[in-house]
Amino acid sequence: MITDANVKKALSVMYGMLQETWRQLDHLSGGTDPGEKSLNDLLNLYRHAPKMEGRAVNQPLEVGIQAPEFALKDAGGKPVRLSDYKGSTVLLVFYPLDWSPGCSQQLDLYQSEIAEFEKRNVKLIGISIDSIYSHGAWSAARNISFPLLADFNPKGEVAGKYKVYRDKDGFSERALYIVDKDGIIRHGYISPYLHHIPDLYDLFNILDALRKPVITV
């Protein structure tokens, strides 16, 4: 522990400068040519991308009903059905668009917590209106290990079935559905604003509560 106030202050300033230098170096790490783009540049494109901040315009499907079945292609072109996951709890992550600011951060967050989802026996599925090729590039760049499904044609059809499609924008709300092992919707949530990422602590608490056995008297 550094106790001397002046020394501590000097060190803090020095480390602040070091961090800025580190950021600059990190930014330039792609190659020797200043015009050359690196993977980091690609990953950080979202930081300077146009904002996405609209209010939610939909209400989620009610809890307790059968989750609508779907068959959508993953990034490899393989059809994925909700019924393929029968017997598992599924977290359906509807998000507006690949590469966009909030979505990049949200999926990075979920990927960094993948062990916590696995601990709770929860399978993640991402769904957006992007193509399989966009999903492939985006998930490879961000190291996303769970499937991203292309709600591409008819555009937003599955989002529409789940009442999360934004007609005027042509993409979905930022929304979560928890579907139980029998295909029943146990939780539905639409972020009040597109740039609001659902609270992970709340999400884990809900998943934990759903795992507890219901005691009837």
Added chain:
Amino acid sequence: MFLENNNKTGGGDLSSIGEVEIFGTTWCAKTQMVRRFFDKMKIPYRFLDLENNPDAIGKLKWITGGYTGHPTVVIDGQTLVEPTIKELEMVLERYGQL
């Protein structure tokens, strides 16, 4: 270690590092990621929710000279505005925590 829904503190006990404060919002992905970083490191912190705590906004502005970007992390008096996980690891390394 995952914490129960607790917006005020997090982590476990790690006395060699000074007070840690995280200014942010519950809907900010980067704030969530930073909080989870400290949870996993079992480092206690105080979370100051900028949407539900007007005093926190005032304090943040005072610390940063008016900038309210989030997350902003204060570790033992050192302010880090929107730090990356790599930058947080560098700071913790100074304290011998990595």
